[in-house]
Amino acid sequence: MGSRFLEQLPTPAALIDRTRLLKNLRAMQQRAAQEGVALRPHVKTHKSPDLARLQQEVGAVGITVATVDEAEAFVAAGFTEVRLAYPTVGADRYERLLPLMERARLSFCLDTPEAIREASAFFAERGRQARVLLEVDTGFGRTGVRWDDARHLVACARLIQESPGLRLIGLLTHAGQAYHGPQSGESPIDALRRVAAEERDRLLAAAVVLHQAGLATPGQLELSVGSTPTAHYFTNRTEQGFRITEMRPGNYVFHDAMQVALGSCTLDDCALTVLARVVSRKPDGRGGWWVFLDAGKKALSTDQGYGTQGYGLPLYRPASRTPLPHARIARLSEEHGWMHVRGGTTLQIGDRVQIVPNHACLVAPLLRRFYVVEGDEVVAEWAVAEASSVARSVASTC
Amino acid sequence: MGSRFLEQLPTPAALIDRTRLLKNLRAMQQRAAQEGVALRPHVKTHKSPDLARLQQEVGAVGITVATVDEAEAFVAAGFTEVRLAYPTVGADRYERLLPLMERARLSFCLDTPEAIREASAFFAERGRQARVLLEVDTGFGRTGVRWDDARHLVACARLIQESPGLRLIGLLTHAGQAYHGPQSGESPIDALRRVAAEERDRLLAAAVVLHQAGLATPGQLELSVGSTPTAHYFTNRTEQGFRITEMRPGNYVFHDAMQVALGSCTLDDCALTVLARVVSRKPDGRGGWWVFLDAGKKALSTDQGYGTQGYGLPLYRPASRTPLPHARIARLSEEHGWMHVRGGTTLQIGDRVQIVPNHACLVAPLLRRFYVVEGDEVVAEWAVAEASSVARSVASTC
Numbered sequence: 001m002g003s004r005f006l007e008q009l010p011t012p013a014a015l016i017d018r019t020r021l022l023k024n025l026r027a028m029q030q031r032a033a034q035e036g037v038a039l040r041p042h043v044k045t046h047k048s049p050d051l052a053r054l055q056q057e058v059g060a061v062g063i064t065v066a067t068v069d070e071a072e073a074f075v076a077a078g079f080t081e082v083r084l085a086y087p088t089v090g091a092d093r094y095e096r097l098l099p100l101m102e103r104a105r106l107s108f109c110l111d112t113p114e115a116i117r118e119a120s121a122f123f124a125e126r127g128r129q130a131r132v133l134l135e136v137d138t139g140f141g142r143t144g145v146r147w148d149d150a151r152h153l154v155a156c157a158r159l160i161q162e163s164p165g166l167r168l169i170g171l172l173t174h175a176g177q178a179y180h181g182p183q184s185g186e187s188p189i190d191a192l193r194r195v196a197a198e199e200r201d202r203l204l205a206a207a208v209v210l211h212q213a214g215l216a217t218p219g220q221l222e223l224s225v226g227s228t229p230t231a232h233y234f235t236n237r238t239e240q241g242f243r244i245t246e247m248r249p250g251n252y253v254f255h256d257a258m259q260v261a262l263g264s265c266t267l268d269d270c271a272l273t274v275l276a277r278v279v280s281r282k283p284d285g286r287g288g289w290w291v292f293l294d295a296g297k298k299a300l301s302t303d304q305g306y307g308t309q310g311y312g313l314p315l316y317r318p319a320s321r322t323p324l325p326h327a328r329i330a331r332l333s334e335e336h337g338w339m340h341v342r343g344g345t346t347l348q349i350g351d352r353v354q355i356v357p358n359h360a361c362l363v364a365p366l367l368r369r370f371y372v373v374e375g376d377e378v379v380a381e382w383a384v385a386e387a388s389s390v391a392r393s394v395a396s397t398c
Numbered sequence: 399m400g401s402r403f404l405e406q407l408p409t410p411a412a413l414i415d416r417t418r419l420l421k422n423l424r425a426m427q428q429r430a431a432q433e434g435v436a437l438r439p440h441v442k443t444h445k446s447p448d449l450a451r452l453q454q455e456v457g458a459v460g461i462t463v464a465t466v467d468e469a470e471a472f473v474a475a476g477f478t479e480v481r482l483a484y485p486t487v488g489a490d491r492y493e494r495l496l497p498l499m500e501r502a503r504l505s506f507c508l509d510t511p512e513a514i515r516e517a518s519a520f521f522a523e524r525g526r527q528a529r530v531l532l533e534v535d536t537g538f539g540r541t542g543v544r545w546d547d548a549r550h551l552v553a554c555a556r557l558i559q560e561s562p563g564l565r566l567i568g569l570l571t572h573a574g575q576a577y578h579g580p581q582s583g584e585s586p587i588d589a590l591r592r593v594a595a596e597e598r599d600r601l602l603a604a605a606v607v608l609h610q611a612g613l614a615t616p617g618q619l620e621l622s623v624g625s626t627p628t629a630h631y632f633t634n635r636t637e638q639g640f641r642i643t644e645m646r647p648g649n650y651v652f653h654d655a656m657q658v659a660l661g662s663c664t665l666d667d668c669a670l671t672v673l674a675r676v677v678s679r680k681p682d683g684r685g686g687w688w689v690f691l692d693a694g695k696k697a698l699s700t701d702q703g704y705g706t707q708g709y710g711l712p713l714y715r716p717a718s719r720t721p722l723p724h725a726r727i728a729r730l731s732e733e734h735g736w737m738h739v740r741g742g743t744t745l746q747i748g749d750r751v752q753i754v755p756n757h758a759c760l761v762a763p764l765l766r767r768f769y770v771v772e773g774d775e776v777v778a779e780w781a782v783a784e785a786s787s788v789a790r791s792v793a794s795t796c
Contacts, residue, residue, distance in 0.1 A: 010466075010490060044732060066733045068408075086733060087677045087690075089748050092408060111678050114747035142734060143678040143690050176731065279485045280509050280541040292485075292541050298763050303700045333574065334442060334759055335464045335484060336540060349512035350487050361732055365696050366763055 004378040006352065011277040012295035014367040015354065016382075017318075018374050020271035021253060022054075028231065028252045029059040035236040036243070040064050040083060042226065042250025045361045048370060049077035050382040051253065062105075064226070064248040068096050073385035075100045084108035085172060085226070085248060087135055087143050089115045094122040097130070107131040109172055111144050116159050116166065123165030132160060133172040133224065138202035139195075140176035147173075147202035154213045161215060168215075170222030170245070171206055175199035178229035181262060181306030188263030189233070196230040204239035211240065218242045228252040229264040254360035261307025267321045273354035274299055274312065274363060275371075276337060278347050289345045293329075293337035293353060300355065301362035302332055312355040314339060319375070321356070329355065402776040404750065409675040410693035412765040413752065414780075415716075416772050418669035419651060420452075426629060426650045427457045433634040434641070438462050438481060440624065440648025443759045446768060447475035448780040449651065460503075462624070462646040466494050471783035473498045482506035483570060483624070483646060485533055485541050487513045492520040495528070505529040507570055509542050514557050514564065521563030530558060531570040531622065536600035537593075538574035545571075545600035552611045559613060566613075568620030568643070569604055573597035576627035579660060579704035586661030587631070594628040602637035609638065616640045626650040627662040652758035659705025665719045671752035672697055672710065672761060673769075674735060676745050687743045691727075691735035691751060698753065699760035700730055710753040712737060717773070719754070727753065 006015070032039035041055050042064040052063055052074065062081025065071045071084055081104065088094070088108040100106050110116050110132050123130045134156055137144035145152045160168040175195050182191035203223055210216035218241030225234065226248030236244050254272035255265040276295035284290050293314075300312050311332050316324040324341075331338035337355070347353070357363050364370075364384050372380035404413070430437035439453050440462040450461055450472065460479025463469045469482055479502065486492070486506040498504050508514050508530050521528045532554055535542035543550045558566040573593050580589035601621055608614035616639030623632065624646030634642050652670035653663040674693035682688050691712075698710050709730050714722040722739075729736035735753070745751070755761050762768075762782050770778035 008490070011488075086692075089675060089677045089692075090409075092406065112747050115677075118748070137680075141688070142731065142736065146680070277487060279487045279513075282535075282544070290539070294484075294487075297699070297701060297760060301695070301700065302702075303695060333540065338540065349510050350516070362695060 006275065006373060006376045006378065009275060009371055009378065011275055011352065012299040012367065013275045014363050014370045015273045015275050016254070016370050016372045017271045017273070018372050018379060020269065024252055024255065024269060024271055025055055025058045028249060031231060031234070032247060033059070035234055037236060038246040040224070040246050040248050041253070042066070042085065042248050043074060044070060045250040045253055045364065046370070047073070047364045047384040048382045049074060049079070049385050050380070051370075052079065055253070061246070064250070068093050070385075071100055071106065072096065075104045077385055080104045082106050083133075083224075083248070085174070087111045087115060088119070091118065091122055094119060098126065098128070101128070101130070105131075107133060107169060109133050109135040110160065111135040111156070113156060113159055116156060116163060120163030120165035124163070125165070129165060129167050131169045132166050133170040133222065134160060134168065136171050136173045136203055136206045138173045138175050138199050140174060142174075142176060144173060147206045150209045153206055153209050154215065157210050157215045158213070170224055171203055172224040173199060173203050175225065175227055175230050178227050179258070179262065179305060192229050192233045192263060196233040196235070199225045199227075199230050200234065200237065200244055201239070203244065204242050207242040208240050211242070222246060224248060228255070228259060229262050232264050251361055256360035257308050257313045257356050257358045258305040261305065267313070267323070267356065270321060270356045272360045272363060273315065273318060273356055274367070276353050276355060278349055278351045278353065281345070281347065281349065284340065288343060289341045291339040291341055291345060291347050293339055293355075294335060295337045295355060296332045296335045298334050298366055299363070300332060300337065300357050301359060301366060303359040303362050305358060308358045311337065312357045315354045315356065318354040324353070404673065404771060404774045404776065407673060407769055407776065409673055409750065410697035410765065411673045412761050412768045413671045413673050414652070414768050414770045415669045415671070416770050416777060418667065422650055422653065422667060422669055423453055423456045426647060429629060429632070430645060431457070433632055435634060436644040438622070438644050438646050439651070440464070440483065440646050441472060442468060443648040443651055443762065444768070445471070445762045445782040446780045447472060447477070447783050448778070449768075450477065453651070459644070462648070466491050468783075469498055469504065470494065473502045475783055478502045480504050481531075481622075481646070483572070485509045485513060486517070489516065489520055492517060496524065496526070499526070499528070503529075505531060505567060507531050507533040508558065509533040509554070511554060511557055514554060514561060518561030518563035522561070523563070527563060527565050529567045530564050531568040531620065532558060532566065534569050534571045534601055534604045536571045536573050536597050538572060540572075540574060542571060545604045548607045551604055551607050552613065555608050555613045556611070568622055569601055570622040571597060571601050573623065573625055573628050576625050577656070577660065577703060590627050590631045590661060594631040594633070597623045597625075597628050598632065598635065598642055599637070601642065602640050605640040606638050609640070620644060622646060626653070626657060627660050630662050649759055654758035655706050655711045655754050655756045656703040659703065665711070665721070665754065668719060668754045670758045670761060671713065671716060671754055672765070674751050674753060676747055676749045676751065679743070679745065679747065682738065686741060687739045689737040689739055689743060689745050691737055691753075692733060693735045693753060694730045694733045696732050696764055697761070698730060698735065698755050699757060699764060701757040701760050703756060706756045709735065710755045713752045713754065716752040722751070
C-alpha cells in the first residue's frame with residue numbers, strides 16, 4: 001500500500017487516530033500497574049488482532065473475549081491467553097473450545113448449576129479439566145450469581161470444585177451499572193467512583209464468603225473486574241487477604257460519546273471516528289439545514305446511552321476533536337445520517353465529516369475494517385477478525 | 399453438508415423460514431404484476447446473492463442496492479441489472495462503478511447540481527454516459543428534490559439532460575414516511591394507503607412538471623417507487639400519460655416486528671428470526687424472571703420503530719409464529735438479550751428461543767449468514783456477500 005490520505009478513503013470508514021489510541025493504551029496500562037492488577041483488555045470493542053497485539057506490547061497479560069467466535073479468531077491469530085467472559089452454555093460451544101485449549105490457556109465463565117453440570121460432564125468425559133470463573137453479579141442485575149446471595153455463591157463454587165471436569169480459578173464481574181449515569185444529586189464522577197467501589201467491594205465480599213465456606217484462599221483465586229468507566233476510577237484494596245487481581249476494560253482503546261457523557265473520558269480521548277461524506281442537503285424551512293451523510297444505522301448503529309445527543313457527535317476539526325457547532329445527528333436511516341444544522345452551514349456536497357460514535361463497540365462488527373491515521377495520512381489498515389468457523393463455513397458454500 | 403437441525407446450530411443465528419420466504423416473494427411479485435410495474439427488490443435487506451437469485455426466478459427484473467459495496471458484491475455474483483438507489487457522490491465511487499458498467503446495466507441516483515456536474519465530468523472525460531435517475535423527495539424529507547419544488551426539479555433534470563456524461567432515465571423516490579405510523583384518528587392501514595398514494599401521486603406530479611418543461615415524455619421515463627409498507631398498498635394510475643413503472647421494496651422478503659406494528663404484514667408473514675439460547679436466568683424479585691439470551695445488540699441491533707415493543711418479539715411456537723406470553727426483550731447488552739417474563743417461566747438454561755427482530759434489515763450485516771430452515775431442518779446456508787473491494791483489501795493485509 002502506497003501512502004494514502006483521508007481524502008482518498010471510501011466512506012463510511014472507521015478511523016483510528018493512532019496517537020490517541022496509543023495514549024489510551026498506555027494510560028490504562030498505567031492505571032492497572034498503579035493498582036497492582038493485570039490488564040486483560042476486552043477485544044469485543046475492536047475485534048482486531050493487530051490492535052490486540054499493540055495492547056500486549058504495552059503490557060496486557062492476555063485478552064478477554066465475549067463469544068466463541070472471537071475466541072476462535074484470536075487463537076487463530078496467535079493469542080495464547082484468552083478469557084471468555086460470558087456464561088458459556090452448550091456442548092457445541094465446549095466442542096469448539098476443546099481445540100483452542102490445545103493452543104491457548106483458555107478460561108470461561110459459568111453462573112448456574114445447570115451449566116456447571118453440563119460443562120463438567122463434557123470435559124470430564126474427554127479427560128479434561130476446564131478452567132472456569134464463577135460469574136458474580138455485583139449490582140448490574142444481568143448474568144452472574146448475586147454478590148449478596150451467599151447460599152447460591154457457595155453452592156455454585158462448591159459444585160464447580162466438586163466437578164471433575166472443571167477447575168475454579170476465580171470470580172469475575174462486570175459492573176455494567178456504571179453506564180446508568182449518576183443518581184439524583186450525584187456528579188458523574190462520583191457515580192463512577194461509587195460503582196467502581198461497589199464492583200470491587202462486592203466481588204471481594206463474594207470471595208470472603210467462599211473463604212468462610214472453606215472454598216477459597218487468598219492468592220489462589222483470580223478476582224476479575226471490568227468496564228471502562230469503572231476501570232478509570234478503580235482503586236484496589238485488601239479484604240481479609242483478598243485483592244482484585246485483574247481488570248478487563250474494552251472500550252477504553254477508543255472511548256466514545258457515551259464515555260464522554262459518563263465522565264469516563266474527554267472528547268479529546270476519543271480515538272475512533274466514523275468518516276462520512278455529505279451526499280445531499282436541503283433547507284429545513286426554518287432557517288436551518290438538513291445535511292445528509294453516508295453513515296447511517298449500518299455504520300454508527302442506533303445505540304444511545306446516558307447523556308448522548310442524537311446518534312453520534314460530528315466534529316468540526318478532527319485534529320482537536322472540536323465539535324461541529326449547531327449540528328446534531330438527529331435521525332438515522334440504514335445508510336443515511338440526518339444531520340440537522342441550526343442556522344447556515346458551510347458544508348458542501350462531497351465534504352467529509354468525522355463523527356465520534358455513541359458506542360464504539362458497535363462500529364467494528366458493522367464496518368469491519370479500521371483505517372489507522374496520523375493526521376491526514378492512513379498508516380495502517382486493520383481488518384476485523386473472522387471466526388475460523390465462519391471462514392470455514394462460508395468457504396464451504398462458495 | 400449432511401442434514402442439520404436447529405438444535406445443532408450455533409447461537410445467535412439468523413434463520414430464514416423457507417416456506418414463508420417463498421410466500422413473501424410470490425405475493426410481492428403478484429402485487430407488482432397486478433399493478434403493472436416491474437419488481438426490482440432492494441437487496442440491502444439480505445445482501446445475499448442466493449436469495450436475490452430466488453427473487454429473480456420468481457420474476458424480479460433486477461436488483462436495487464444502497465451502496466457501491468453492494469453493487470460490487472452483486473455484480474461479482476453475476477447480477478447484470480443493478481440500480482444504486484442512493485445519491486452517488488464522489489469520483490472514488492464513480493471509479494468503482496466504471497468496471498461494473500462493463501458487466502452490468504447499472505444506474506444510480508443524483509439529486510444536487512454539484513453531484514450532477516461532478517458525475518458528468520467524470521464519465522464524459524472517459525467517453526462514457528452513465529444512466530441516472532433524479533431522486534425525488536415525495537414527503538419523507540430525506541434526500542431527493544422535493545416533489546413540489548418545480549424550479550429545482552426542472553433545473554436538475556435539465557442539467558442532467560445537458561450533461562454529456564449522463565443520461566436521465568427516470569425519477570426515483572422512497573416514501574420513508576410510511577414508517578412513521580398513523581396520524582391522529584387514522585388506522586394503520588389507512589396510513590399506509592395514504593402514504594402509498596402520496597408516493598405515487600407526487601412522483602407522477604414531478605414527471606408532469608418535467609413533461610411541461612419539455613424534459614420528459616410518457617413511456618420514456620422510468621418512475622420508480624419503493625418501500626415495503628407502501629408496496630403492499632400500492633395501486634397504479636395514469637397521470638397525463640405517465641404511470642409508475644417499478645417498485646423497489648426490500649424488507650418484504652423477511653418482514654419484521656416493525657412491519658407487523660405498521661400493519662404492513664402479520665406476524666405469520668415474518669420469515670426471519672434470530673435463534674438464541676438461554677444462558678442464564680434469575681428471579682426479578684417481584685415474582686417474575688429475567689431470562690438472559692445470547693442475542694444482543696450485535697445480533698438484533700438496538701433499532702426500534704413505530705409500535706415495536708422492546709427489542710424483538712420472542713416466539714413460543716416458531717412454526718405458528720405464536721408469541722411467548724408475558725415475555726418482553728426489555729434491554730440489550732452487546733451479547734445479551736434481557737428478556738423479562740412476568741410470572742413463572744418454563745425456560746431452562748440451554749433452551750432455544752426464536753426472536754422476530756424489530757428491523758430485519760440490520761440482522762444481515764451483523765450476523766452475516768443465514769440458515770434456511772424447513773421446520774427443524776436446515777436446508778441451506780447463505781452467506782452475506784462481501785464487496786470485492788473489501789475482500790481485496792483484507793487479502794492485501796493478511
